[in-house]
Amino acid sequence: MNPGSARGAAGTVVVFYRPDEGCVARANRLAQFGPCVVVDNTEPVRDPALLGVDPRIHYIANGVNHGIATALNQGVEALIALGCSMAILFDQDSEPSDELLAALRRTMDEAMARGTKVALIGPAYEDDRLGGVAPFVRFGWLRLQRVAPVGSAPIDVDFLITSGSCLNLAAWSSIGPMDDALFIDFVDLEWCIRAKAKGYAVLGAPALRLAHELGDDPVRVFGRRYPGHSPVRHYYLFRNAVALIGRSYVPWSWKLSELVKMPFRLAIYLLFMRPRLVHLRLSVLGIWHGLIGRSGAL
Template structure:
């Protein structure tokens, strides 16, 4: 989060922060968030030391899984805690996301305006800025064999096909109608699958172009022919390749999205498996992911080679 205090959120708003081996800066971000809104921290760190040892604000609801149960289940746990507390919106954050001061006020307000207008809006979210990549990323809609990129400009919400989870605000009124995040996917494409499901059920997903959030995708990027691509470790590449294959095989996923992913798959294979060090491990995990995705083997990775 920014160095400035966050604007206080509406009373019915809440936030979920997912921890995994958090450092001191992650804890400080969560504490600043808790000063402005109801906050739930879900900790996926296996050897979690507890809220007090971490230095979390006593007002934070702390859920220690003491295992990496995946981003989907952690989000679901946090959302359910906010529902029990009477919240009507839930803003999701990764532990290292840097929201601007007004994000936790404006996103719930946008949901409230949509509700007042009788619109069925499931999710709203900001444009995100990763300075290591290409700056402010466009919003996206699915097109045939490519993503249609929508510039985050103007002061009108934009209908989009999906938003990344961190920084997005869920309308909890429709949470039961849409259903929770899919546990079996574990980490990658969790947000995309949920957005597709919401839109299939007639709900809208809106990008809010005038709100920008700093967010880093993946590890240190690699540059290929002058363009930066976010890089991950071999295990993340397993999940990425596994889940994209598993979702491509589902009739519920849009054909436009499938066509784009089929085009991108060999490019990803070359970049993610041929550019980093330990190329053999990256390639082996990607191929194992493709195999498990095709066979429908989801959930946490249960192999030995990570």
């Protein structure tokens, strides 16, 4: 793609990891709406033509799993090089509507026209397995504050999940890239914390929706559904939570809420998720690696 042809446009970034045909088809559809970068963390390097990737897509084949943070950084930098002003980020299984893609661009433009120093805008995500539309989140003492996505005015929030979020690329150099050391999990939260610490707004768009499945099959615990993850993901969740608790710029409100939740999470993984001992062992290993400063891939 000619960099000049994308000047001022909103581009999309999709991260692949062992994608199936449906993932490729969803990325190809995004290429119809403007510049699209696919970063493939699958090993080994594969030919995009054999995968069926649309030739309009800027395809980056890493040939190894560098993690979600590094892949997003690569995608964003590619869009900046193309001259884009916004980057809309997606997981490989996300399927945004045409209306959402247009509305995210419009909502960002309107917020900036009002003079808001905005870093990120995102929709409310909808996961029927977990009870429907999830609330937006602010940090509260000992627990997160959940804000219902109602109305049309953007809502100031403390973080947004990556998929479906629209990033103001003019803020990228000031805030900095995603934290490669985290690899996966809490990458979006850490970046949002840094953005807000630098005076940027993170806004939830309550009228917008993205169907998105959070984690694997949920488990039911005393009538409540929790997102399930693999034992390896639980390693990263605990390791990165401990790592962020040790960082001075992370708000104490979030740190305390995580410290309160950790023993309950450990109990849920041990009692309700199989193989129980593998979940427990990798969770405890994650805590230990967080304490000693181990980072990157497991």
